Amino acid sequence: MKLILSLFSPLLAVALLVSTTVMAADTPAYPRKKILFFSKSSGFEHGVVKQTNGQPSFADKMLQEFGKKYNIEFVCTKDGSLITKEYLAQFDAFCFFATGDLTTEGDDHNPPMTPAGKQAILDAVSAGKGCIGIHSGADCFHGHATTDMGPKRWAQDYAKADPFIKMIGGEFIAHDKEADAPLIIADPKFPGISAIPKDWILHEEWYTYKHYAPDLHVILAQDTAAIPQPSYARPNYPETWAHMYGRGRSFYTSLGHRNDVWKNPIFESILMGGINWALGRVNADVTPNIQTVTPGANELPEIYRKRARQ
Numbered sequence: 001m002k003l004i005l006s007l008f009s010p011l012l013a014v015a016l017l018v019s020t021t022v023m024a025a026d027t028p029a030y031p032r033k034k035i036l037f038f039s040k041s042s043g044f045e046h047g048v049v050k051q052t053n054g055q056p057s058f059a060d061k062m063l064q065e066f067g068k069k070y071n072i073e074f075v076c077t078k079d080g081s082l083i084t085k086e087y088l089a090q091f092d093a094f095c096f097f098a099t100g101d102l103t104t105e106g107d108d109h110n111p112p113m114t115p116a117g118k119q120a121i122l123d124a125v126s127a128g129k130g131c132i133g134i135h136s137g138a139d140c141f142h143g144h145a146t147t148d149m150g151p152k153r154w155a156q157d158y159a160k161a162d163p164f165i166k167m168i169g170g171e172f173i174a175h176d177k178e179a180d181a182p183l184i185i186a187d188p189k190f191p192g193i194s195a196i197p198k199d200w201i202l203h204e205e206w207y208t209y210k211h212y213a214p215d216l217h218v219i220l221a222q223d224t225a226a227i228p229q230p231s232y233a234r235p236n237y238p239e240t241w242a243h244m245y246g247r248g249r250s251f252y253t254s255l256g257h258r259n260d261v262w263k264n265p266i267f268e269s270i271l272m273g274g275i276n277w278a279l280g281r282v283n284a285d286v287t288p289n290i291q292t293v294t295p296g297a298n299e300l301p302e303i304y305r306k307r308a309r310q
Helices: 002-026 058-070 115-126 151-160 163-168 259-263 265-278 302-309
Strands: 033-038 072-077 093-096 130-134 171-174 179-185 201-204 208-210 217-222 237-245 248-253
Touching: 033 058, 058 072, 058 259, 058 265, 093 115, 093 265, 115 163, 115 248, 130 163, 130 265, 163 248, 201 259, 208 237, 237 265, 248 265, 259 265
Parallel strands: 033 072, 033 093, 093 130, 130 248
Antiparallel strands: 171 208, 179 201, 179 217, 217 237, 237 248
8 A cells, every 4th residue: 555655646746736736826825914894883784784792793704704715804893992093003904884974973882983083094095005895885974965966066065075985985875775786897807897797687775876086987887777766867877986095095886785795706706806906916907987987977866956955
């Protein structure tokens, strides 16, 4: 038996080497990174980020799984009192699935961040750290109603938008009933987007937005004609995007409301492609294209204008 093993050992060694080489080619050896996942819900708390009896939320658990695959340490918290310049220094990027004014205790009664903590986040991203927004990451720090989105008024409105909104790249307005809908691929070359099959349909809670950053690079756009509900009676608009905030990379996707979406490997590819870009692990052309891909992005349906005037 020892003779047989010794004869085949060279072949076995070659086979293992080939196998290891293939695996390395399929899975890039990314350097270790650390991301703060902040899910405080000063406003509505989504089920996917709800922590029960101190246990991690569904999203917390999924990010831990993704972290093992992509060599990322995710630190998940709802405690805003941790947010200081000194605490943030250990992280490479910040990921938000939060709601409301995060400097207030709000509905979930978790400790809020201070105004200084909020500014520390803005400063860190502007200086070069990454920013990721998932679903309700665009549902924070509201405070300016939009009544008319003509070009001049839009410029005035955007100037008044909260700095956090400008960092994320857009501000949530509302949504109607969950629906099956396709997405328009605006940039098939962006990391992770090649996993989306042709004619992909997803059942999701589709957000609508205002106050888009003028330098947005649209990755996926909402096909509004596919959702015959009042909130979507508007031209196609950005749904997943990237842009620069100072020297920092900011990525956002509206996807992630439902547990089954988090389990979908296509969502994983979209999200992790964006995260890897935000971390600077991969590069992409993020030349602003909002005016060419979604030229009517800032035209809101009358239903929103009526709400704003009331």
